[in-house]
Amino acid sequence: MLEAGLRLAGLSYLAWQDYQNSRAFNRGDSGEYRILCLGESTTAFGGEDSYPRQLERILNRRLPERRSTVINKGLPGADTSLIISELERYLNSYSPDMVIAMMGINDDDAESYLLLKNRFYRFKALIKSSRVYKLFKVLSARLCSRETFKKMYLERGDSYLELRDYEKAHSMFQEILRMDPGQAAGYIGLGRCYYEQGQHLRSKEAFLKARIRGRAKEDDYVELGWGYYDLEDNITAESMFKHAIELRPEYYHLYVEAAQFYHAIKSYIQAEEMFKKAISLKVDSKDNWPYSAFGWHYLERNMYRQAEEMFRKALDVHPSDLGVYRDWGLLKQAEGKYAQAREYFAKAQPFVEESRAKTFRNYQRLRGMVLKRGIKLVCLQYPLRSLEDLRRMFASEDRVTFVDNEMIFREALKDGSFDDYFTDRFAGDFGHCTAKGNSLLAENVAEVLIKEHFTAD
Helix, strand or coil: CCCHHHHHHCCCHHHHHHHHHHHHHCCCCCCCEEEEEEECHHHHCCHHHCHHHHHHHHHHHHCCCCCEEEEEEECCCCCHHHHHHHHHHHHHHHCCCEEEEECCCCCCCCCCHHHHHCHHHCHHHHHHHHHHHHHHHHHCCCCCHHHHHHHHHHHHHHHHHHCCCHHHHHHHHHHHHHHCCCCHHHHHHHHHHHHHCCCHHHHHHHHHHHHHCCCCCHHHHHHHHHHHHHCCCHHHHHHHHHHHHHHCCCCHHHHHHHHHHHHHCCCHHHHHHHHHHHHHHCCCCCCCHHHHHHHHHHHHCCCHHHHHHHHHHHHHHCCCCHHHHHHHHHHHHHHCCHHHHHHHHHHCHHHHHHHHHHHHHHHHHHHHHHHCCCCEEEEECCCCCCHHHHHCCCCCCCCEEEECCHHHHHHHHHHCCHHHHECCCCCCCCCCECHHHHHHHHHHHHHHHHHHCCCCC
């Protein structure tokens, strides 16, 4: 989201992705070799410059006698559980000869820890986090049965959106409005539903109804702000965040949301002002989110000293938050101080082990589902990450091809800058690839595929 491609990506990009995949899938070449690419935003983003699209062009250029079709089913914001939940449908729909997977970065914990700390990267995580805030607020009140039903429909609508079952999601949000035409959350839900299907005009209309007809509260305006941001209407988006703050100026979380919005549009001075305001208002002695989010703001800007200061304050506020040690480890990785990074990762071990258990389980499911159909499985490690960490995700490596992307990126960075290959640092030591980064990734994958699976003439 820190560049045009990321702004466009959101989740509306999925409609465009389906269109591109259908074009590739329906070329009518019965002798084509189909490759299905799984992952999250690191796979999904980039359009024609995404690594799956570039991989297709490379394979067809180098092996013209074998027509390859590469299908990009990256899901922005998805953890491995969501990816695996979609796998059976993908296998039935596309009948691939090979599955390539690069996944796991969003498995930081059951609530996708890094997504919550970096919500301007993934619209789904933002919505989910905002919902959590809303539900805590609702549950703190004495609910009558009518309010309970509205909450239930809202939760179900969100769940159906996660599963991309838009018809059912739409019906849940409509039911909320049938019960209460003034419920802003219903219109916002419809707006998100339309947005994810690429119906931007209808999305804007629903958001406008939330503002005019709905009894919008401060958290509703936050969601509207991010909704308009994803629609690339940053002027309206900014006004939504400002209105949220006007409604409840003493609530520091709203300033953090605004700060992250300003960061996303690269208005760094305003972002810092909002972060500092949030910290000055913070009253919850256990809540370190303003500090950790501020730290990530600095980390994204390569301002390592300031980032470390914020992470230290986050740990002072909440010493038992092991996730901060992981943040600190990623900071040290970004600085190239790998020994120190390992020390911080060791302190975060219980936190890391929880996420690894989830990733391990889902890689086992991936291997079983793919290999039982006789489909070839290729697993990619993320740029700059150790291949051994990926290998440990498998109880058995039999019939699994691995692609190491650590050294090729390290070598590339010796001659080029980080910004040449990545648009951001969402993972600490790496980020979403630029077109050049995706090209490097695709070329490396093609080399392994040709060597291990194909025969070049």
